[in-house]
Amino acid sequence: MVINIFINNKRLITVNTSTIQYAQICEHIEKATQLQTDDYYLTSNGKRFDGDIADQHELHNIHCILRQVGGKGGFGSMLRAIGAQIEKTTNREACRDLSGRRLRDINEEKRLRAWLDKQGEREREAEERKKRKIEKLLATPKHEFKDDQYEEARAKLTEKVNDALEEGLKQAEEAKISATDDKKTDVDACGATSSKADLGCKRKSGTKDKAKANKKKKGALWIGDDISGSDSDDSDDSEDEAIASKKAIKI
Template sequence: MPRVNVLVRALDGRTRCVECDLDDRDRSRDLARVVDALRARDAALVPYGARVAFSRSARARGDATVRASDDLIAHVTCGLLGGKGGFGTQLRASARRGTQTTNFDACRDLSGRRLRAVNGEKKIAAWEAEKAERDAEAKAEKYLKSQAGGSGAARLRELEEKEREAYHAESAKVSESVNDAVASGFKNAAAIEAAKRKKAKKGKAVVGNDDESESESDEDFDDSALLFPAAKKARVVPAAPAPALALANEPEASTSQSPTSAPTMAPPVMEQKEEGPLDLTRFDSAEALEAVGLERLKAELTAQKLKCGGTLRERAARLFLLRDNTRDEIDKKHWAK
């Protein structure tokens, strides 16, 4: 059995020198026997599925025999999954080569007919085949619409009957209440009329002139006042006159008052001369200054170049600030613009 030295470059990248004993019974496949011998010597050196490539000198001789003097160099490799790469380039190229249109109706088939005619015939045949199904669907839809229409009309009639009954019941209640109200009004009017007549008969024995007044009041009596009493008129209270006007009209009011009426007290009003300026030192407070009146306060505020608006109390308080201060010493918010 011949022995051969083989330099094996394994998968880990290391090169080893391995002695192999070849079986000389089969000399037709010496390189295959070397691989079997290497795998028998060390299974991890040449795993199953790996490929073994020998040097060119071993293949260049032409025969399959292996001699002991041969220098064999074996490279152990394994197959990898995947291609050679460039897949993205191939995709882009195929996209550039893609079709630019989807309309092939003008093309012809193998028999020479236009594709638009062939496709049209196919569509017509399919439409004719679905005709029975379309007719059945149309009948079903028509039946469902008829059923829905009948039930809807019946439901509307039922609602109309209910509304009519409710209307009649409400009308009967309203008419009954109106009749009761009218009857009650006439009854109350008759009672009031009897009471007034009874009172008139009693009054005739005391005062003779009461008969005429009672007859006039009976004629003026209106039955509608019992059923629809008029609303009470709001009492209008006249506003109190200004102090100056009250002072001027005091003699006339005293002469026109009856002896039985109680005398009314007018509020005290300070008499000031309209020609000269108002002397503020004579007033102790802003409340006392209110007796001057709105118009006199407005005139004084205007003369002092202060704001003259507001109520009587506001004007008096604004003018009273000048009693102990000058215009420049008070707040500028009181100045007139």
């Protein structure tokens, strides 16, 4: 009979004997690993083995499983404390459904289908907006303005304009009449001043004639000089008369 002893799924020793007992198997394990019987337990075919092997004609595989040292617990409370520190995710779209697809892809597919279903409606609305815009541009504008205060102010304004125009025409006529009167008075004044100037000129000419006669009497002895002097005197007299007449006209 062949007995294979495994530890951690690795074959430790192989025993080939006719008969073997539980105590003998423990001795073989202690010699190979220096383990005590309290540190492990044996299983065979998935069941716990703690007795003798009766069947001597079969191959037996015995597994040596190490015992784990445990405490009084507290692992659950530790997990709860750690879980309170972990933030809960709100991104549900990263989750998967039962078929393995992410919820993000499923939602995108739904939104795309809804958008494609409404594509025809959007096109019709766009055409209607274009038609309304064209009709609005082609239609004649209709402006309605209603303001009572504005109408009253406009009526009063026309009346004020007419009154102001009439008043301006009256003032213009009065200004023309006053201007003609001023011209008449200026003409009369000019006539009076011109007559006075003529009288003054005649008086001056009379005095000048007397002076000339006196000069002629004094210079009668010199014949040649008298002729030239009389010519110069005549020219001087004519110049004085011309100046006096110009002054009278200006006045």
